[in-house]
Amino acid sequence: MTSRTPATRPRKTASRHQPGRLRGVDAARGLALLGMMATHLLPTFESNADLTPTWIGLTFSGRAAALFAVLAGVGLALSTGKDKPLQGPELSAARRGVALRSLVIAAVGLTLGGLEVNVAIILVHYAVLFLCVLPFLGLGVKRLCAWAAGWILVSPVLAYLLRPWLLAPEPPLRLGHNPRWEDLGTPSGLLADLFLTGYYPVLQWLAYLLVGLAIGRLALAKAVVPVLLLVSGTVVAVVSKTLGVTAMEDWGGREALEKVLNSPGYPLGSILQVNLAGLPQEGSWWWLASAAPHSGTPLDLLHTSAVAAAVIGACLLLERLAEWVDLDLLLPLRGPGAMTLTLYTVHVWVVSGFYLKPLPAGWTEDGMYFAHAAIAIGVGIVFARLRWRGPLEWVGHGASLVGRGGFKALA
Structure with a gap:
């Protein structure tokens, strides 16, 4: 115990850290990635008549994607001043950087949208959320909490009122597929789908980024904050x-x-437990009283935001434990969590190769998921050990630097 001087441990720990990164946040992001992969590759319902939810559906559906979005807000807060938000010219530069980075994400998402794949791709919505949150980047934690609370309460009501109006035309203002480059030619349908009628409605999902910004504006390095x-x-x-x-x-x-619904025998009870995205939520204000995953109601937004906060707190506590025992316990999660854009993109591309095709001989859905997860973890560990950015993360970081300081920033 006495062989280590007070200066020895900090130098050893610090040498492993990438400046400016919180390992717990990266680990939470890695957990979100693995959870989203699970909902893509593993069944959320049993294959029987009453659609009994599986543990995957009950655990990850709605929560993994929400954690991903909340962490986007946390990341933006950490890159724009942490608990002391940037102001003035620095804030303007940061906003330009975020905007250019969002264009990179949107381009990747629109390209993936051209694939035939049974996955609701989040990237274009993610990019639009980055643009929508720009006005809030200079706010402190108290004002962000007020905005987040108001958004959680009000945005679902606005969505409930506006959706029927957007779905009334023939054809309705809904894409019915992932956003792709061709949809830029029909901006009304694309914008309606992105903000209200699609799988990840930006109007409600902005609440997640506001919650994430508020979390990121806390003094996350203090021991009491993760516990809270x-x-x-x-x-x-x-x-x-x-x-x-x-x-x-x-x-x-x-x-x-x-x-x-007027559909006798419809398993609404099971749907309310796993995923409400496919149902037209209209005709009754009772839709706003559920906490069903992907319902976008106040209780759904509140529940999934709270789960995300708890997961982030737990991962930050594990980070402190890892530092205390001097072991990189979070490496299997923080590795892939530091390069989620690249790994998510490759994951979707690989899944598209099996669309409407049988799995290879000897493979099961479980085996396919564990292969994706293992490769993501393995690649993430290698990149983390070498202190490399993922390829798409490098492009996004470069775009952010250009926005912040011009092309000289890349020199």
Whole structure:
């Protein structure tokens, strides 16, 4: 115990850290990536008549993608001043950098959108969210919390009122597929889909980035902050989900919605547990009382945001534990978490190769998922050990530098 001087441990730990990065945040991002892969490759429902949810559907559906979005807000906060947001010319430069980086992400997403794949690709929505959050980058934590709370409460109501109007025309203003380059020729349909009628409606999902910005503006290096995130996130997540389930099952919500659907035998109970994205949420205000994944209701946004906060808190606590025991415990998660754009892109491209095709002989869905996860973890570990950026992360970082300081920043 006495063989280590006080100066020895900090130098050893610091040498392993990439300046400016929080390992716990990268680890949470890696967990979000693996969770999204699970929902893409593993069944969320059992293959039987009543669509019994699987543990994958009950655990990751809605939560993994929301964690990914909340972490986008955290990352933006960390790159724009942490707990002391940038102001003046520095803030303007940062906004330009974020805007150019979002164009890179959008280009990747539109390219992936041209693939035939049974995956709801998030990247174009992700890029638009980056642009929408630009006005909020200079705000402090209190104002961000107020904005996030208001957005969680109000945006679902606006979406409920506006969606029927956008879906009324023939054809309705909904793409029915992932955004792709060709959709730029029909901007009304593309924008309506991105903001309201698509799988990841930006109008409601902006709440996740606001929550993430608020989290990132906290003093995350202080020991008490991760504990508060874990405890408060867990409590809010349990309360909001309990309230949503109670509203549906005990207060008559599900019965009222079944009447609206007018489809006897439809397994609404199972759908409410896993994914509500495919149902037209109109005709009853009861839709806003559920906490169903991908429903975009206040309780859904609150629950998934709280889960994300708890996960981030837990990962930050694990980071502190790893430093205390002097072991890189988070490497299998933080490695892929530092290059999610590249790994997500490759993952979607590989999945598209099996679209409407049988799996190779001897392969199962479980095996396919574990192969994707293992490769992502392995590649992430190598890149982390070598301190390399992922290829697409390098392009995005370069675009951000150009926006912040011109082409001289790349020299």
